[in-house]
Amino acid sequence: MSAHPDILVIGGGMAGISAAALLAEEARVTVLEAEPHIGMHSTGRSAAIFILNYGNATLRALNAAAYPVLSGRDSGVSFLSPRGELLVAQAEEMDTLDAYLEGTTGIERLTPDEAQALVPVLRTERIAGAIIERDAQDIDVDLLLQSYARQLRARGGAVLTGEKVQSITREAEGWRVETTQNTHSAAIVINAAGAWADEVASLAGVRPIGLQPMRRSAVMMPVPDGVQVAAWPLFGSISETWYAKPSGAALMISPADEDPLAPQDAWPDDMVLAEGLYRFEQMVDIPVVRPTHSWAGLRSFVSDRSPVAGFAPDAPGFFWLAGQGGYGIQTAPALAALTRDLCLQGESGFAPGLLAALSPERLYQSAD
Structure with missing residues (x-):
């Protein structure tokens, strides 16, 4: 030093x-x-996933500039692995889905049946529209x-x-x-x-x-025997009211909360987790069981x-x-x-x- x-x-x-x-x-x-x-x-x-189309125009420009490093194009060492991101919309969320697509690249529209083919536990009767960014990737x-x-x-x-x-x-x-x-x-x-x-x-x-720190919480939830999640994409609501990501043989599920807090070592709120798990449960046909553990972090934003x-x-x-x-x-x-x-x-x-x-x-x- x-x-x-x-x-x-x-x-x-x-x-x-x-x-x-x-x-x-x-x-x-x-x-x-x-x-x-x-x-x-x-x-x-x-949650550690690279999504090229995530965020506003400024962030999308930064995402594109970061990709050569993350993918290993510059060094030969990649920090990414295949995952994909699937977003689903209910009927009242279709305007949000259309707005999300503006200015994006590499995103496909899917039918409810096509979305369910990727994530078999999704309830097609609740899906009015869906999109997938197949190039979204996990970050180590x-x-x-x-x-x-x-x-x-x-x-x-x-x-x-x-x-x-x-x-x-x-x-x-x-x-x-x-x-x-x-x-x-x-x-x-x-x-x-x-x-x-x-x-x-x-x-x-x-x-x-x-700067305003916002809490983001998550749980790790087991899935029923015989349900194989490893190859699923990250999947969630187009309105960011919940999302789930495979993690080993379980699902990491987040209520996608953004509760303002003072800077601190954040802890999850049980009611916020319960509400998020309820929203998740409405879109899938697997039971929500007791999570093995939960945690929270802070995401800090300016205006x-x-x-x-x-x-x-x-x-x-x-x-x-x-x-x-x-x-x-x-x-x-x-x-x-x-x-x-x-x-x-x-x-x-x-x-x-x-x-x-x-x-x-x-x-x-x-x-x-």
Whole structure:
């Protein structure tokens, strides 16, 4: 570890570790993580699927930019495996399905019978329409995170755990960051603190971006004997009121909840889980049984639901890398490359419109 890094990255989730790994090619980088291990919060609790058509236009551009890394096209090492995403609509949801299809690529419409052929437990009488993105793929999150961590360390970067930030002070030549363990200084601070990013900004006297953490819960549920789920796609409601994904011989089922919470180590709400399982149960002909376990994580959004990546206009050397919502894993390679470009070169090969759509300045302007 360099005693005097050029860049301090606050946050050891996927966003912080991936950005640090790329930055370390040309800069001295130290990651400060409050927890005992990297990837303990949202990164470690992700449903982890790459869906090219997921999110708004800004996110879809990032998805496309991240695909060469995730697929192994650039390195020969793929972090993806086949899965597919099947979305079903009831009669009252058909307008939502039509709106979802606008601007998409590689999506097929299916009949109810065709949807049931892919997921035999679906109840065709409740399906008015369905679509499939066959190229949606599972992401091996741990493999991706550890790959970036190895790159970072191989390039001389450091990851310091148990270093909860307590104060951030602007100095003549950069920033001083005091943690529970040490004092660090660097010319650039990257705020990749996930749900805590606005709190980190406040410590630095930087204007917050209006980040709102949202709880997303899930359960693991056994399926009846003889039901083979491994080859099924992820399947769910076009209105995002529930979804299910095969996990081994069981199903991971989520109520697709977005309950606002303060930054914290999130836990599921039993009533929210019960309501989501009820919605799932209405669309399938298998019984809902007691889950083996449940969990929750936080997905953090700003007002326009696009990520925030760029230097704060009110604080030289303070870089935002936050607000990834539920898209943080699949967009990480693209946002890491963008962060590297802006921090080391002051510019990026990404389209100007995309940079503007990610810049924190857009949020300050809309609030004024």
